[in-house]
Amino acid sequence: MxxxxxxxxxxxxxxxxxxxxxxxxxxxxxxxxxxxxxxxxxxxxxxxxxxxxxxxxxxxxxxxxxxxxxxxxxxxxxxxxxxxxxxxxxxxxxxxxxxxxxxxxxxxxxxxxxxxxxxxxxxxxxxxxxxxxxxxGISKGSISIGSMAVKLAEENIDDLKSKRILLIGTGEAASLVAKSLKKRGIDFGVTSRTFERSKSFADTAGGNPVKFEKAIANFKLVDVLFVATVAPYFLVTYDRVKEAMESRKNGMMIMDLSNPRTVDEKVSTIKKIKMMNLDQIAEMVDKNMRTRMGVVSSAEKIINEELPVMEAAMKRLEVEPIVKNVFKEIDQARVKELKKALQMLGEKDEQKIRIIDQLTQAIVEDIISVPMNNLRRASEQGDSEILKTVTKLFDYKTKE
Ligand SMILES: NC(=O)c1ccc[n+]([C@@H]2O[C@H](COP(=O)([O-])OP(=O)(O)OC[C@H]3O[C@@H](n4cnc5c(N)ncnc54)[C@H](OP(=O)(O)O)[C@@H]3O)[C@@H](O)[C@H]2O)c1
Missing domain, CATH: 3.30.460.30 (Glutamyl-tRNA reductase, N-terminal domain)
Incomplete structure (x- = not known):
């Protein structure tokens, strides 16, 4: 979906x-x-x-x-x-x-x-x-989907280190699995459609690169299979696994981390197959997380503290174009009148012109700053009426 x-x-x-x-x-x-x-x-x-x-x-x-x-x-x-x-x-x-x-x-x-x-x-x-x-510290010790998948495999299989493990996928999710296997010193094969990609994945994330076609055709040689790809079809089909299971005695564990799934759900009905999909792995992660609920409620407390600050900042943004526009229009009027007055005075003295200019600026700012700051504050507090009034008073046209 x-x-x-x-x-x-x-x-x-x-x-x-x-x-x-x-x-x-x-x-x-x-x-x-x-x-x-x-x-x-x-x-x-x-x-x-x-x-x-x-x-x-x-x-x-x-x-x-x-x-x-x-x-x-x-x-x-x-x-x-x-x-x-x-x-x-x-x-x-x-x-x-x-x-x-x-x-x-x-x-x-x-x-x-x-x-x-x-x-x-x-x-x-x-x-x-x-x-x-x-x-x-919510991120510390948080367990990734990849490491939970490995942990679950470890919990379900005796001596995981001695088992033949295959990882299908060389993307982000696969690298989470690889990281976790590597950390535990567990050997594994890795494959994806392009062999070069498997090789460079193995160089950086660990594992032994295996050719895709060979890997897909040899599930009988795999005890634990991790699948993390974005294939738009089932890579691990019922028939392939059924055939593989017919020529071996031991069971097989399959962890499908893909969403949408790339292991056919029907595979779980095959005898001696233990299978978990992403939802089930995520549920375990969630359970693990619940033990850290204290951390979650501290995080929520901070969010609740920050929420009004964010709201105020966003509300203030609504009013800023009006404030800018009012300042701009008043300043344009000031400059126009200043030019007229200077022309009438025939004033050429630079210092005097600067003093008159600064005087007009100071008057404008003195008059307009207080109402504009009040407008900003009112807007932060959600007073939309005042916004409408100012828009009307200053004939401000909102851009739709
Ligand atoms: N990223 C995460 O943190 C995360 C967490 C939970 C679950 N997942 C799930 O894990 C899966 C992989 O995600 P990702 O983030 O690792 O994706 P990604 O980084 O884009 O990697 C995609 C992998 O799929 C392989 N692939 C693409 N098309 C394929 C096909 N038609 N047949 C076989 N292999 C194919 C790619 O290798 P080649 O093109 O070389 O075959 C690559 O190894 C997704 O289903 C995602 O929903 C991801």
Missing amino acids: LERFTFHDIDSAYDSFLRHSGLRECVLLQTCNRVELFGFGNRDDLEKIKKTWASVSGLEENAFKENLEVSEGTEAYQHLLKLTSGLDSLVVGEEQILGQIKESMNAARQLKASGSALNTLFEKAIRVGTRVRQAT
């Missing part, structure tokens, strides 16, 4: 959202557990946003009915803070998500898809995420 919502061409997705969805800014975040769109614009544009998303990902619009969650304002800020703090991750406290959010932010910034609103929001959220991690 996640795959169907994924944006395969990020640049053109950004282009479409900015052109057709009504959003003024947006940031796309996609990882193996989520596809999210952060937008800044009008809430009335939700239907246009869905339409654009549907056309970008080739989806039918009704796909959104059961699969889309929408949050706005404070709820959305809170969600982003939970994300950067690692509270919404499959493995609570994991570090990867913070890096992924930074990358998404940078990409949006480079493409000029994000502007002052989302840049401010994400910068603050990243800062809070970093603070939560430093203050609570």
Whole structure:
């Protein structure tokens, strides 16, 4: 399902959202557990946003009915803070998500898809995420999906070190498994479609490279199989495993870390096969995490402290264009009148001109600073009425 919502061409997705969805800014975040769109614009544009998303990902619009969650304002800020703090991750406290959010932010910034609103929001959220991690130690000792898979294999199989282990996949998830196996001094084979990739993976992450076709055809020689690929079909099929099991006495353990799955679920029905998929591994990670609940509640406490600060900063952003505009228009009037007065005086003395200029600037600032600062404060406190009044008073036209 996640795959169907994924944006395969990020640049053109950004282009479409900015052109057709009504959003003024947006940031796309996609990882193996989520596809999210952060937008800044009008809430009335939700239907246009869905339409654009549907056309970008080739989806039918009704796909959104059961699969889309929408949050706005404070709820959305809170969600982003939970994300950067690692509270919404499959493995609570994991570090990867913070890096992924930074990358998404940078990409949006480079493409000029994000502007002052989302840049401010994400910068603050990243800062809070970093603070939560430093203050609570939530990331320390957090167990990755990869190391949990290895731990579960260790718990289910006697003397894992002596077993024949194969890892299919050479990406990020596979490297988490490899790291954990290597740390325990366990030998393993690694394979992926391109042999060169398996070789360079083995050089950096460990393991012995094995040719893909050979590996896939020889499950009979494997005691523990870890699979972490993005293949859009079952790599480990029922027939292959059934055949392999017919020519061996011992059982086999299969850990499928892929989402969507790349091991056919039916394989688990074969005699002497122990199998776990990503959901089951994640559940174990979650259980492990619950023992660290104290850390989670400290993280939530920080988020609750930071949330109003973030809200105030975002509300202040709403008022900044008006404040800027008021200052600009008044200053233009000041400069115009100053020029007129200097012409009438026929004043040429540079020092006197500077003094008169500074005098007019000081008067303008004295008069306008207090109401503008009050406007900022009122806006931070969510007083939208005052914003409307000032917009009317100063004849400010909002850009839609
Ligand atoms: N990254 C994580 O932290 C994480 C955590 C939990 C679960 N997962 C899941 O783990 C899986 C892998 O994620 P990843 O982040 O490691 O992805 P990745 O870094 O993009 O690596 C993808 C791997 O899949 C292989 N692959 C791609 N197409 C294939 C095909 N048609 N047949 C066989 N192999 C193919 C690639 O190698 P070749 O192209 O050389 O074959 C590569 O080894 C995904 O299903 C993901 O949902 C990832």
